[in-house]
Structure formats: C-alpha cells, structure tokens
Amino acid sequence: MGRGHPGVGWSPMQPATRKPFTEAQIEEMLAIPDGDKLIAELEASELWKNNRYTVQATRREDGSVIELSIRRNDRRAARDWREFQRIKNEIAGRDVEAVELFPAEDRLMDTANQYFLWCLPPGEKFPMGFHGRNVRDHDEGVTGSVQRPLPDDWKNQENGVTT
Numbered sequence: 720m721g722r723g724h725p726g727v728g729w730s731p732m733q734p735a736t737r738k739p740f741t742e743a744q745i746e747e748m749l750a751i752p753d754g755d756k757l758i759a760e761l762e763a764s765e766l767w768k769n770n771r772y773t774v775q776a777t778r779r780e781d782g783s784v785i786e787l788s789i790r791r792n793d794r795r796a797a798r799d800w801r802e803f804q805r806i807k808n809e810i811a812g813r814d815v816e817a818v819e820l821f822p823a824e825d826r827l828m829d830t831a832n833q834y835f836l837w838c839l840p841p842g843e844k845f846p847m848g849f850h851g852r853n854v855r856d857h858d859e860g861v862t863g864s865v866q867r868p869l870p871d872d873w874k875n876q877e878n879g880v881t882t
C-alpha cells in the first residue's frame with residue numbers, strides 16, 4: 720500500500736473519459752501562450768484513472784507513450800516511487816524507461832500537484848542509470864538499509880518484481 724492511502728489497495732489503471740472543457744476553462748487556456756496548442760494536445764491525449772491517480776498519456780505517432788502527466792485524485796502532493804513505476808508500467812509498458820526532469824528555473828512548470836514522466840520509445844535505454852536489477856522486500860535489507868514491504872502482486876515474475 721502506498722503512503723498517503725492507508726488501507727486502500729491498488730486498482731489497475733483503466734481508460735477514462737474526459738469531461739468536456741467548460742467555456743471558462745477554454746478561455747483560461749487560450750489566455751496563456753500557445754493555449755490553442757495546449758487544448759489540442761489535451762483533447763488528443765488519453766485519460767487513465769484508478770482509485771488513486773488520474774493520468775494523461777500523450778502518445779507518439781507510432782503509438783508509444785511520450786509523456787505521462789500524473790496527479791492524485793484528491794489533488795494532494797504525491798511522492799511514491801513504486802506507485803509512479805507501476806503507473807509507467809501499466810500505461811507505457813514494462814520495457815519503457817521514463818525520466819522525471821528537475822528543470823532549470825527558466826523552464827520550471829509548477830502550477831499544481833502534478834508530475835510528469837517523459838518516456839523513451841520501448842526498448843531504448845537512457846545512457847545513465849543502473850546496469851542490473853536489484854529489488855528487495857522489507858526483510859531483505861543489507862548493510863542497515865530499510866525498505867517497506869513489497870505489495871503482494873509485485874512479488875511474482877509476471878509483474879517483473881523479483882528479488
């Protein structure tokens with residue numbers, strides 16, 4: 720279970736239907752630079768939802784995901800790496816690498832408790848990162864490390880989380 724969601728299990732991400740924009744929302748978006756492009760991008764993107772998160776997925780022409788825009792349904796701040804990994808796997812794919820960018824101040828986007836993952840095409844790898852896999856459950860820590868328990872559905876090969 721994720722922090723911030725006590726007693727609530729994970730439900731898989733499912734395609735969702737976007738509510739039509741109100742006139743006020745359209746006017747607000749058109750008032751910002753490239754607002755017309757923003758509206759077009761939002762309308763072309765997919766909406767996914769589960770019991771915790773709403774995700775907007777923008778795809779490339781080949782169908783692979785280029786961007787995931789993630790927010791909690793209650794719109795509070797979110798910071799659970801495992802949940803973001805799970806969202807990425809369920810929508811973009813387990814063979815997709817994604818990155819969250821902490822930008823230079825002149826490119827900062829901080830208007831809501833919303834998080835963005837940018838995805839490489841399936842099978843491509845970033846030139847940085849680890850070269851192997853090491854996932855541990857709470858009782859398998861080494862050298863004094865601390866980890867919370869793995870969710871039961873992460874402990875099998877099908878979900879790609881094995882020790």
